[in-house]
Amino acid sequence: MTLEIESVYGEGACECASPDKQVSFVFSQTRPFDLVELEQLLQSVGWSQRPVGKVRRALDSSLLKVGLWKHDPCFPRLIGFARCTGDGVIDATVWDVAIHPIYQGFGLGKQLMAYVNRSLHDIGVRRITLFADPGVVSFYKSQGWILEPKGHRCAFWYAN
């Protein structure tokens, strides 16, 4: 299966354990994204729309981009996503985590985050951070993420 997967999803692509024997899911860091499909996925979980050109440049400058695909040799469908920025050595920050609503509740988000953490670990990052929405705080906590260690608070600055 690995060779077939890599021919469709790029080098290093690997299967994600599936909740349904009839359907396969695949992680890939190399298969290019259709930016319209990606924005549709992100909007399906409530992120606001962003200009495609900006998204393209942001992806190009991200440390890691992970697509989770519902496998189909002809028409793979992007159903999950996460990306990271960072220096690749000391720190990485996870952004834009999404699992399409109809695929939520089957453990795919948990597997996606485990895949992201493992991938960052492999390149040597030892501290990973993210900003969790109120609705997903318990999701991250249950996986071992530590909320506000040593009293850290998150602060945002929005440019005019």
Added chain:
Amino acid sequence: MTLEIESVYGEGACECASPDKQVSFVFSQTRPFDLVELEQLLQSVGWSQRPVGKVRRALDSSLLKVGLWKHDPCFPRLIGFARCTGDGVIDATVWDVAIHPIYQGFGLGKQLMAYVNRSLHDIGVRRITLFADPGVVSFYKSQGWILEPKGHRCAFWYAN
């Protein structure tokens, strides 16, 4: 003064308003850091020591690195620092903010953060984030940083 400053601190270096007429301070994004001096500065404000090789690679992969120097044409002294990671388009995250303890309390930290925000704004970043220690939460709040907007919480993952 600009030309003299640029010859010592690199292109684009600029003066920081000084609390003392006898002393000048300069911001630079291009003057190289002596990594031992940088680590001494970061340790003076309580950051833990990190391997020099890792710090070098982290700096190389940072979006922005700002040194705040106490001006001396022969022996400039690094008394402040901040760096940012990010995609350079949508998000940037500020790390390793430090003003040497003997230069704290004169508004230099505030100017450093304003300089960082302006520089990120100039390259197009519209949302800047950071993780604030409990001791500096009020410092950031007083400058207009928004704590945990929309109930965001910060989460950390430490690799084994």
